[in-house]
Every structure is written in C-alpha cells, then in structure tokens.
Amino acid sequence: FFFQAEDGIRDYKVTGVQTCALPIYQELTDTPLKLYNQTGKVFSFPHHTMISWGSFTFSQPAIEKFEKGIEIYSSHGTSEKLTENGRMKNQIAEGSIQNGIENRYPFRILASSDTHGAHPGLNNWNGIVPGMLDGGGLAAVFSLKNTRENIFEALYNQKFYGTSGTRILLEPASWKNLFPIKIHGTNQLQMAEIIEFFDQRKPQTITYALESLETTLNHSVNENAFAYYVRITQVDQEQAWIGPVYTKVIRD
Numbered sequence: 001f002f003f004q005a006e007d008g009i010r011d012y013k014v015t016g017v018q019t020c021a022l023p024i025y026q027e028l029t030d031t032p033l034k035l036y037n038q039t040g041k042v043f044s045f046p047h048h049t050m051i052s053w054g055s056f057t058f059s060q061p062a063i064e065k066f067e068k069g070i071e072i073y074s075s076h077g078t079s080e081k082l083t084e085n086g087r088m089k090n091q092i093a094e095g096s097i098q099n100g101i102e103n104r105y106p107f108r109i110l111a112s113s114d115t116h117g118a119h120p121g122l123n124n125w126n127g128i129v130p131g132m133l134d135g136g137g138l139a140a141v142f143s144l145k146n147t148r149e150n151i152f153e154a155l156y157n158q159k160f161y162g163t164s165g166t167r168i169l170l171e172p173a174s175w176k177n178l179f180p181i182k183i184h185g186t187n188q189l190q191m192a193e194i195i196e197f198f199d200q201r202k203p204q205t206i207t208y209a210l211e212s213l214e215t216t217l218n219h220s221v222n223e224n225a226f227a228y229y230v231r232i233t234q235v236d237q238e239q240a241w242i243g244p245v246y247t248k249v250i251r252d
Contacts, residue, residue, distance in 0.1 A: 043155065050093070051090065057095055075113055080241070098195070108161070109244070120138060142154050163239065182216050195230075
C-alpha cells in the first residue's frame with residue numbers, strides 16, 4: 001500500500017496479499033488508523049515526515065504502535081532535524097525525527113531512496129533531476145534468513161537501521177543497548193555522534209573522532225537521558241543512523 005492523506009504519507013507492509021484488495025478511499029479505510037485496523041498484522045513507514053505537504057506530526061498516539069520505522073533520509077533530503085540549508089524545502093519541525101523522540105514516539109530509524117525508479121540506494125542516478133532527487137537511502141534489516149517472511153518479521157520487530165545509500169555496516173550489541181557497536185564503513189570513517197535526549201532540556205551530542213575503515217564504539221549513556229540514537233559519518237559525508245533506544249519508560 002501507498003497511502004497519502006491530510007495527516008501524512010505512509011508506506012504499508014502487510015502479511016497477506018489478500019489484504020491488498022481493501023478499498024483505500026472507502027469509509028472503512030479512509031484514514032491510516034482505519035486501514036491498520038482492517039489489515040491485521042501490519043506496519044508502516046511514514047515518508048519524509050518534515051515536508052510540508054506531508055503534514056505529518058508525532059501527536060497521534062492511537063496509531064503509533066503500527067508505525068515501526070520513520071524515514072530519516074531519502075532522495076528528498078533528511079527529516080532528522082530542522083536545518084537552514086537542507087535539501088528538503090518547506091520543513092515542518094514537528095515532523096522531525098528528533099521531535100518524534102522528544103515526544104517518545106516508539107519507532108526506529110530507517111531510510112529509503114524514494115525515487116520511484118527501482119534503484120534502491122543509488123546516488124546520482126541519471127534519471128533523477130540533479131539537485132532535487134539526487135541521493136538515495138537504504139534500510140539495513142537484521143533478518144535470520146533471506147526470505148520474505150523473515151524479513152517481514154525483522155521489520156515488524158524493529159530490527160533495522162538506515163543509511164544515506166551506501167552499505168555502511170553497523171552491528172549493535174543488542175536492541176536494548178547498542179553499545180558496544182561494531183562499525184564497518186565503505187570509506188574512511190570520520191566521526192560517530194551519540195545524540196542523547198533529556199526531560200526539560202535540549203538534546204546533547206557527544207562526538208567521537210574516527211580515522212579508520214572499521215572500529216568498535218563504546219559509550220556510557222548519560223544516566224539522566226531517556227533516549228539516544230547514533231549517527232555515523234564517513235569522510236565522503238555518507239551517513240548511517242541507528243536507534244532510537246529508550247532507556248526509560250516511554251508513554252503508554
């Protein structure tokens with residue numbers, strides 16, 4: 001499914017092909033929540049949540065359990081946080097990944113190309129207008145087997161991370177505590193950043209300089225932080241993101 005409505009754009013994954021016969025714009029399925037409730041075991045990935053025409057915000061707790069991953073990066077740009085010089089135009093701060101974490105939305109970060117060109121992760125594809133859709137994103141999934149069923153279960157259980165299109169490899173210690181985390185770049189690594197979130201204060205970023213192709217990163221998360229995620233950057237400015245991990249109880 002691909003669903004676009006006033007409250008944003010969502011990509012749906014469902015377990016049974018027969019569910020795809022549901023009428024999208026009829027009374028029982030004309031909102032994301034209604035669609036979720038009609039399809040059984042289902043989840044979605046909201047796309048480029050900071051674009052104004054998506055109008056997505058993290059203020060809908062009724063449907064958060066279905067939205068397993070949020071797209072942090074695509075050919076449209078990054079939805080990580082509000083930026084002055086980002087490729088994404090007409091940004092909506094309330095739709096940023098960081099705003100979602102501050103609101104304790106229980107998702108994980110992923111990425112996708114969203115070029116509609118069947119070239120996942122391919123940067124600078126000559127069929128894409130330069131400067132508009134000139135980059136790709138990839139989702140890396142921790143699946144036990146390379147089958148549709150196992151990949152679906154891994155996505156459903158939020159065992160994934162995102163990259164800007166290159167195949168940067170991240171191996172967390174666990175999904176409850178990422179550290180130590182093994183990192184293997186496609187180019188020389190430049191830095192690792194841990195973004196920690198606190199009640200009643202702005203997030204803080206701890207930066208580790210990196211100078212090799214691969215490393216193991218360890219970090220002790222601030223005991224007062226309620227959540228964190230990790231951003232990896234290479235010297236060629238390709239990136240990977242993993243998390244967030246909530247260290248304290250998230251909202252009901």
